[in-house]
Amino acid sequence: MTIDDIIQIPPYSLGKEEKERVLTERLMELTEYHRGNCPEYRAILNAMGYDSGSVRDYKDLPFLPVRLFKELSLRSIPQGEIVKTMTSSGTSGQAVSKIYLDRTTSANQQKAMVKIVSDFTGAGRMPMVILDCPSVAKDRKMFSARGAGILGFSIFGAKKIYALDDDMRLDVEGLMEFLERYKGQDILLFGFTFMVWQHFYKELVRLKGEGVVFDLSKGILIHGGGWKKLVSEAVEPEEFHRRLKDVCGLERIHDYYGMVEQTGCIYMQCEYGHLHASVFSDVIMRRPLDFSECGTGEKGIIQVVSVLPESYPGHSLLTEDEGILLGEDDCPCGRKGKYFKVAGRLKDAEIRGCSDTYATKFGERYDG
Amino acid sequence: MMGKEMMEALDSVSFLIGDRDTVAGMPCLPAREPFDGAVLDMLNDVSRFLMAGREAREYPDVVTFAFWIRRSSMLKLKERFGREDGNIRLGRGVAFHVAPSNVPVNFAYSLAAGLLTGNANIVRVPSKDFPQVRIIAGAFAEALGAGKNREMAGSVCLVRYGREKAVNDLFSSIADIRIIWGGDATVEEIRKSLLGPRAGEVTFADRFSLAVIDAGSYLDMDDREKVRTAEAFYNDTYLTDQNACTSPQLVAWLGNSSCIRAAKEEFWGQLHELVKKNYVFQPIQGVNKLTSGCLAAVGYAVAGIEEKAVEAERMAASNPEAEKRNACQPDGSGAADAAYGARIEPHADNLLVRIRIPRIMDGLMDLKDNSGYFFEYDCVDILELKDLCDDKRCQTISYIGNREMLMPLLMSGIRGIDRVVPVGKTMDFDLIWDGYDLYGRLTRIIAIE
Numbered sequence: 001m002t003i004d005d006i007i008q009i010p011p012y013s014l015g016k017e018e019k020e021r022v023l024t025e026r027l028m029e030l031t032e033y034h035r036g037n038c039p040e041y042r043a044i045l046n047a048m049g050y051d052s053g054s055v056r057d058y059k060d061l062p063f064l065p066v067r068l069f070k071e072l073s074l075r076s077i078p079q080g081e082i083v084k085t086m087t088s089s090g091t092s093g094q095a096v097s098k099i100y101l102d103r104t105t106s107a108n109q110q111k112a113m114v115k116i117v118s119d120f121t122g123a124g125r126m127p128m129v130i131l132d133c134p135s136v137a138k139d140r141k142m143f144s145a146r147g148a149g150i151l152g153f154s155i156f157g158a159k160k161i162y163a164l165d166d167d168m169r170l171d172v173e174g175l176m177e178f179l180e181r182y183k184g185q186d187i188l189l190f191g192f193t194f195m196v197w198q199h200f201y202k203e204l205v206r207l208k209g210e211g212v213v214f215d216l217s218k219g220i221l222i223h224g225g226g227w228k229k230l231v232s233e234a235v236e237p238e239e240f241h242r243r244l245k246d247v248c249g250l251e252r253i254h255d256y257y258g259m260v261e262q263t264g265c266i267y268m269q270c271e272y273g274h275l276h277a278s279v280f281s282d283v284i285m286r287r288p289l290d291f292s293e294c295g296t297g298e299k300g301i302i303q304v305v306s307v308l309p310e311s312y313p314g315h316s317l318l319t320e321d322e323g324i325l326l327g328e329d330d331c332p333c334g335r336k337g338k339y340f341k342v343a344g345r346l347k348d349a350e351i352r353g354c355s356d357t358y359a360t361k362f363g364e365r366y367d368g
Numbered sequence: 369m370m371g372k373e374m375m376e377a378l379d380s381v382s383f384l385i386g387d388r389d390t391v392a393g394m395p396c397l398p399a400r401e402p403f404d405g406a407v408l409d410m411l412n413d414v415s416r417f418l419m420a421g422r423e424a425r426e427y428p429d430v431v432t433f434a435f436w437i438r439r440s441s442m443l444k445l446k447e448r449f450g451r452e453d454g455n456i457r458l459g460r461g462v463a464f465h466v467a468p469s470n471v472p473v474n475f476a477y478s479l480a481a482g483l484l485t486g487n488a489n490i491v492r493v494p495s496k497d498f499p500q501v502r503i504i505a506g507a508f509a510e511a512l513g514a515g516k517n518r519e520m521a522g523s524v525c526l527v528r529y530g531r532e533k534a535v536n537d538l539f540s541s542i543a544d545i546r547i548i549w550g551g552d553a554t555v556e557e558i559r560k561s562l563l564g565p566r567a568g569e570v571t572f573a574d575r576f577s578l579a580v581i582d583a584g585s586y587l588d589m590d591d592r593e594k595v596r597t598a599e600a601f602y603n604d605t606y607l608t609d610q611n612a613c614t615s616p617q618l619v620a621w622l623g624n625s626s627c628i629r630a631a632k633e634e635f636w637g638q639l640h641e642l643v644k645k646n647y648v649f650q651p652i653q654g655v656n657k658l659t660s661g662c663l664a665a666v667g668y669a670v671a672g673i674e675e676k677a678v679e680a681e682r683m684a685a686s687n688p689e690a691e692k693r694n695a696c697q698p699d700g701s702g703a704a705d706a707a708y709g710a711r712i713e714p715h716a717d718n719l720l721v722r723i724r725i726p727r728i729m730d731g732l733m734d735l736k737d738n739s740g741y742f743f744e745y746d747c748v749d750i751l752e753l754k755d756l757c758d759d760k761r762c763q764t765i766s767y768i769g770n771r772e773m774l775m776p777l778l779m780s781g782i783r784g785i786d787r788v789v790p791v792g793k794t795m796d797f798d799l800i801w802d803g804y805d806l807y808g809r810l811t812r813i814i815a816i817e
Contacts, residue, residue: 043669044662047712047723065659072666288651290717301651320655346652351738353611355551355574356469 011115011278012335026307027058034313037076041313063303063316066261070095077102077311088145088260102311109264112280127182128157131191131200133164145260153190170203192225204247217249224256257342261314265306274339281306285325299324320346377534384505386525395542399458400486403446407483410520411437413511424503429473449807456814459486461544466492468549472500477797485810488523490539536561570809575613575763576733582769583623583631598638600792606647611738614764614794618743643719653739654718660737661712664723671729672708728756750777757782766791
């Protein structure tokens with residue numbers, strides 16, 4: 001099956017065995033492709049003693065640690081074919097991932113994302129409120145994770161406004177006007193979890209106290225980027241949902257999990273609070289001690305595989321996140337494939353040694 | 369003396385032992401001779417308090433320290449260092465020690481060295497609240513509180529503070545000798561604070577180390593010796609997350625290839641059992657080692673491509689008729705790359721990861737990792753290690769076998785290597801450490817003719 005055929009498959013339609021067959025064929029093909037076209041990748045497979053003959057299914061394929069994309073420039077295309085370079089957002093002084101995209105991979109990322117998101121929002125574009133500031137998506141040559149997320153989701157927006165100004169203040173009048181104009185229609189809201197909480201929710205609460213109330217009962221909020229920054233606020237996902245509903249009637253809220261290293265293949269949260277893997281990608285939870293596969297319900301390091309990456313060897317990656325597989329093919333929402341939850345980021349190692357570490361210099365990682 | 373402003377810097381300092389008056393009084397204390405009786409008495413008391421405490425005995429590093437400072441051990445040091453030569457030797461005055469933040473008991477050794485050499489000591493202890501620091505500081509406080517040690521009380525300040533430069537400035541300004549542990553970054557930071565013109569300094573920079581094992585000698589050991597060797601190597605490595613400057617990053621094997629193969633299997637197998645039993649594994653460490661392994665693979669591949677390019681040029685030069693190929697293009701054949709490449713040895717789990725390298729490459733030690741990540745090299749000739757040991761960052765060789773096997777290497781003009789010790793002894797502290805004679809550095813001489 002070619003990638004063009006795979007992209008045509010409805011994203012949550014394949015059962016375990018069928019999906020495994022599709023993934024194994026495509027991912028083995030990608031492994032060989034990158035081995036032939038990315039010298040660094042080839043060197044790594046050689047060092048690992050990789051033997052394609054001993055691969056039974058895609059779970060046996062090697063995986064690269066995501067951090068490698070911060071240390072090395074890994075690509076399987078000539079310089080001239082790069083159309084976009086995506087970067088993870090990091091605080092200054094910190095290395096960022098560099099992901100090189102050509103026309104094909106970039107287009108496929110967008111197609112996959114449209115299929116995935118449409119399954120939750122329905123086909124067709126909607127008026128869209130971006131819960132961020134305009135400047136974050138300005139530099140179109142270097143895409144940060146936040147910018148890339150906004151631009152990626154913008155294709156679902158018919159008319160768009162940024163709800164925040166560049167000082168991260170809510171544009172109350174602009175938003176009021178926008179909602180008035182599209183009254184009665186479904187509205188798509190998109191933002192990063194922490195931004196939504198800090199600069200949108202809190203402001204709505206303040207405004208409500210002053211008697212200014214927004215009605216977002218027709219809204220669909222999609223948010224991602226992780227909960228780490230909300231830990232200090234002690235906000236749990238359930239609480240997040242309840243409080244947003246209280247303040248503005250927003251009920252349809254979908255968290256998603258995704259990363260710049262596998263843009264397009266996002267994992268959307270269903271009505272039952274589960275993150276879902278589409279047919280374009282999969283998660284495998286691995287035990288930290290030996291990287292063997294975890295059972296259902298067991299916490300492990302999340303490996304992600306994706307059928308999309310052709311321009312860079314990122315089709316099989318070990319993240320630094322931990323997750324728990326909840327089940328496969330039997331989520332009450334009716335979607336097939338694995339469903340899971342993310343348990344957070346792996347802790348940095350605390351190690352002894354003569355040489356002092358200056359980790360605090362680099363500040364906190366941003367979960368983009 | 370010390371201005372009011374300078375003393376204000378002490379507002380951000382917490383004292384585990386001593387106070388601001390102790391600091392102010394230090395420059396006026398009389399100099400002591402090395403191995404002064406009052407010092408040996410006090411250290412022996414500290415040793416006794418530590419040995420008697422139940423809590424201390426739970427920490428092998430505290431016990432080792434307590435053992436080292438007991439009187440009989442100190443008298444042996446005196447015998448080695450304190451030779452009479454007609455001159456008078458005295459402490460330099462005030463010693464300012466900056467201890468490493470990730471090793472709990474290192475501060476205590478630095479302090480003991482300062483005391484033994486007759487100095488008054490200000491020691492910055494790790495900011496992290498290690499129980500070992502609390503226990504040892506407690507024992508010193510107890511010893512100094514006893515009436516008979518009262519004259520020593522002005523000679524010890526244990527302090528804890530952040531990275532405030534004003535504090536570093538103050539302590540540096542009154543120091544006659546400054547001892548900086550903690551590696552390159554800390555040395556750079558502390559050196560921003562000026563020392564007096566006559567003051568000296570000892571700096572412990574970032575280092576790496578290696579082990580050399582004669583496969584035959586290892587195989588000749590009986591089972592009990594092999595078990596002890598595994599424990600010894602564990603103590604050299606995993607006990608400090610293989611991140612001490614003395615911990616070997618690379619293991620070089622000597623002997624014929626079948627011996628080496630057999631020795632490796634047994635050596636690493638024994639070690640792995642021990643690690644499984646004793647080492648506390650942190651989930652991120654597996655990811656770190658995987659990342660390092662990938663980087664090593666790429667590092668060797670890049671170096672290999674460069675080498676092939678050089679080789680091709682050489683061939684083109686010697687044979688101008690030969691068709692000139694672009695040697696920088698990887699030839700695509702996995703086998704040819706593999707011959708130049710590093711190899712991640714198959715491993716049952718992430719506790720112990722070994723990277724077999726085809727040769728010692730420039731910049732190899734920039735690719736090192738810790739917590740059980742070893743480069744491994746089969747050595748035909750000990751002089752193959754020369755380039756690695758010529759690196760000034762190269763510190764300790766620990767060995768198994770006859771140490772004579774190392775002599776050609778040590779005598780080859782290398783600029784690195786400061787210590788050669790049997791496996792298991794890398795962490796044993798001595799007044800000669802990291803290439804410095806601390807006894808000499810921390811004292812001055814009144815020459816008498």
